[in-house]
Amino acid sequence: MQIFDEYDIMKTLFMIRVENLTKKFNGFTAVDNISFFVNKGEIFGFLGPNGAGKTTTIKMLATLLKPTKGEAKICGFDVLKEKENVRKSIGIVFQEPALDNRLTGFENLDFHARLYGLDKETRKKRIEEVLNLVELQDKAKILVINYSGGMQRRLEIARGLMHYPKVLFLDEPTLGLDPQTRHRIWDYILQLNQKEKITIILTTHYMEEADYLCQRVGIIDFGKIVALDTPQNLKNILGGDVISIEVFPPERAFEIFKTFSWVKKINRCNSIINLNVEQGEKKIPLLMKIDQKEAGFEIKSVNLRKPTLEDVFLYFTGKTIRDGEASQEEKNKMTMRGRFRR
Amino acid sequence: MKSNNLETIYVMWLREMKRFLRAKSRIIGTLLLPFFFLLAVGSGFNSGFSLPGAPPGVNYLNFLVPGILGMTMLFSSMSTGISVLWDKEFGFLKEIMVAPVKRFAIVLGRIAGGVTTALIQGILILILSLFLGFKMVNLPSFILALLFMFLIGIGFIGFGVAIASKMEDTQGFSLIMQFVVFPIFLFSGAFFPVINFPGWLRPIAYLDPLTYGVDGLRSSLIGFSQFPLFLDLIILLIFGSLMVILGSWLFSKTEI
């Protein structure tokens, strides 16, 4: 009996609970059997390269896509069976703009507030509040078509908050924005989390963003969660330090470094070799002792640092997040060209 | 719950109206084509010309105006229905789809907005045609004509929503215009009585719902028709209901 009670309490504490969620598109598995939970009041992040399945996951949680398999509950409501309750509980900022740009900023917010059934007074008060939060008061009467990218993003965040959601989804909230705007949006997100006590789940492929904002981060690659913990714990998994060595020819050096007993993990990215080690400052002298002429390679530079999420990502997926992106950029270019041809 | 649906319909209507009133060029653009038809075709036949199949003494402009009115309603309604596709393209559809409201209420709201804007355009065309010399039988006939315009509007907006829900992107848009909308217009008997079609073409005209819309408009505005008034009404009512149901159903199944 005892166990059941505890289980029930746990359930109410979790704002999001996902079990074995899977999405297939014509046989292609975009999200592969993922399970996780998000606590009340938490900022939870999904970090992953393009095509990892982040947006697909969010769309399933937001009731816009039907899962192929598995279960998900938001605030205790099932995303398949209790769509309307789920929709009432969530706010969402999509990866691509979802504003009516023939309406003004104010009208977009008003439209949203009415759709979510806010009464006249609440509407008026809340629109002012959220506009203040994202500092768009004096742009409220301008058509959205005349907004900059950053202003549109801020308006969308404001809109996502209009109806006092319990959970806010932010799909790549700062994609393509300049660093200054990005930092401002980070501040809004933190403010929301603290002032309005909103649980936030965001996706990103910026390491700093996940590190700075998220209490816990799930690393997602090819539709699978390959690691999930606090940024600090994730970095601790690697333990100690990272030594990055620029070397030529790297293939040869790689074979040799691999044999050292003090190297916990090794990987190579072009001419840079990364070693995960304990007490890095003591290992650099060991590296220097190698007779480079005899070994047949030349060390060009050595860099010692604490692991970042970038290193964690490399550790778990065997590639940098930018590797995945290069091919995606190619893909984007192709679709762009495709569009012009039409 | 009920009031929530009404609010949804209202807010969708409001959005449609705001966008419509702001798109001045769109209003003028959609009025221009029917106006040119009235001017070029309507005045091309002089009053002495008698149209086979039409009662003698009916001036061709008077015969043409209801047809052009039907055309205005058709084009305006189809473009509102298909505008679901533009919402898809510009992402706004996601905002609508994720809201905690009934999808059929969203479709009804779009229909309410679309019918209003189409009626405004239809009435403007009617007023323009009065200046060109069009003569209505009497004022009640105008009320009856409004009813027909309303039914044409509902049916074709529903049809447009249904088509748009099945399409992925805006690529097929011009294809739909050329191979669906124009044939519906051309086979509706807007230019001459349907009985003037050769026998093998007539079934197509009879299958075209706009035929009954134009016939109903003609019957109410100039007192000349081929089918009984109630037949026109019943067929348009059935067509309208079917399309609203079909449009709502396909729209509610859209995944984005």
Ligand SMILES: Nc1ncnc2c1ncn2[C@@H]1O[C@H](COP(=O)(O)OP(=O)(O)OP(=O)(O)O)[C@@H](O)[C@H]1O
């Ligand atoms: N409607 C769809 N039909 C077919 N395949 C799809 C569809 N939506 C997504 N995919 C595929 O599923 C995979 C995951 O896509 P998703 O958009 O979830 O990735 P993501 O992690 O959000 O990437 P990004 O960082 O580029 O936004 C991709 O390979 C994509 O091509």
Ligand SMILES: [Mg+2]
């Ligand atoms: Mg995405």
